[in-house]
Amino acid sequence: MQLQDLDTPCVIVDLDRLHANITSLQAYLDQHSIANRPHVKTHKTAEIAHLQIAAGAVGVTCQKLGEAEAMADAGISDIFIAYNLIGEHKLRRLATLMRRADVSVACDNAFTARGLSWAAQQAGRPLRVLVEFDSGMHRCGVQTPMEATALARQIAGLPMLRxxxxxxxxxxxALEAFVRQTRALLAPDGIAVEQVSGGGTACVWQAHTHPELTEHRAGMYVFGDRALVAKGVMSLERCALHVLATVVSTPTPERVILDCGSKTLSSDTLGLEGYGMILEYPEAVIYALSEEHAHVDVSACAQRPQLGERVTVLPNHCCPVVNLCDTLHVVREGALIENWRVIARGATQ
Amino acid sequence: MQLQDLDTPCVIVDLDRLHANITSLQAYLDQHSIANRPHVKTHKTAEIAHLQIAAGAVGVTCQKLGEAEAMADAGISDIFIAYNLIGEHKLRRLATLMRRADVSVACDNAFTARGLSWAAQQAGRPLRVLVEFDSGMHRCGVQTPMEATALARQIAGLPMLRxxxxxxxxxxxALEAFVRQTRALLAPDGIAVEQVSGGGTACVWQAHTHPELTEHRAGMYVFGDRALVAKGVMSLERCALHVLATVVSTPTPERVILDCGSKTLSSDTLGLEGYGMILEYPEAVIYALSEEHAHVDVSACAQRPQLGERVTVLPNHCCPVVNLCDTLHVVREGALIENWRVIARGATQ
Structure with a gap:
């Protein structure tokens, strides 16, 4: 089967580039003795998780319990859930999951920790809990080493939690100082900070500059996207995920409409101008999206895309693009070789 | 089953409000003798399409062929696809669909029209084609009555097209003048402009001010959302779709994190500040979204949401929220009475 046999819009993944991205990050982290625990929120597929493990990853990271369940279904055994799991539904599911996979979780408050302890008791297995701290994103996380210390003590004291x-x-x-201060505060209790897990793709190639780091969680490095190219983290030639689209309208000489809208590309801008880059027409600007239309200004293009022509779009942000589709079409040297199901698509719970 | 039995984040639909929205628009369009052809891109469910038809809609509108196939599977017989269908894959699918449903389509160029004629010949059935014109959105559509006339003549002359x-x-x-000029230009050919189909929810209650309009296509009126409330089109009390979410972190006194991120609410702002309204805390501002986190500023709230508390979020834009989930949980007077599958979720092709 060839690319032309695919209907549009659809998401394609270049297997050689994917492999190269997986192996190069693994080699870098190996070189610096930092464990690699890639985040599956980006790809949500069994096949890529297995490629990551085969390359040397110690396990995977999931954002939601539903992703973790999908990964366990796919035979992934070591799963870290980087999210506060709250409520009886999720705690029961966590207990069930713990019986079939080696699960660890994040936590930034005592309320969550008490629930986790309940789940671990239900499962009859100890649960390893990492305290999330705020390294400057101002999202979740304890705010000070004092708070981290207090929470670590509570976790250490709760039944079946480690x-x-x-x-x-x-x-x-902020990472180093936070970790060192927390370590010092916990030392009198005999509580060790065994693991320090960092995250992100934009910062991953500086992981070795953080001596406290024992593990890193990166997601987007497998695919790359326009935002990572804009930040200089990846080259265009390393980007492994694209959207195939068709020109469905050319209402004016300056304007072209593609069949990939926000229900394919997502509305994420990540601070960029426009909603993606058309590889064949780099001067074109996707200046707006409707749900099923990309609005493209082609006035700067020497040659302009024609009605019915297919183009290749590098999306701003790879993660939501994957979450909006059911299948990744895997391509090698222009040939379609496999279809991978996005098994954790929509797993927001 | 009660709301408390649902895990979060999830999408709930108030059945009484949904009914009221469907019947009130139908009554208004009936009163003005404008056919109602609601757009299913908003709800993507069989049950709501059937409610709309039962209330008096003449058929449904779909944006993509995949939505139309899902509606035909659900037994909806009269389907208008408001999109240029291009390429052999889609034209073959269109021919198949035409054999089991009464399909009509939009078109804004001769290239598309020729393909549609091919599909109609494959199906062995005539296909009704409406010419899309640009009423000011600057997306698809012919630009002038002259262009509309030329395309109408081409369509009328192509095998199996009407x-x-x-x-x-x-x-x-711009609607009236465009239609009248096109009608006048086509009169010498004996080609009638039988139908004039308008669209949109924001403008729907002014449909009667367009004497040329014979049909209207509205989508979002079934649910409403924060954008429609902001525009004064719907009251908060009519909004029928919400996201149930849980407070999963309260890292600072001013900041609360919910478990609904852009993979639940979408990143659509529709020009609004923030990403949704928390009904229980109207002073709270959802100032940012991560994929699985809503970042909420609660500094203006007299009372603040607690860890583990559930809240109800009115999203900015209802359409992508539905497209991001598999199930709509239907609620009446606080009780969960049904689950409706989003059968056309992800049907972007």
């Missing part, structure tokens, strides 16, 4: 260390997203300049 | 009239989105002040 304090596993600290985690943050993304790595930042 | 020129059905004109369509635009949204209704605008």
């Amino acid at each position: 304090f596993g260390g600290l985690m943050c997203y993304p790595n930042s300049e | 020129f059905g009239g004109l369509m635009c989105y949204p209704n605008s002040e």
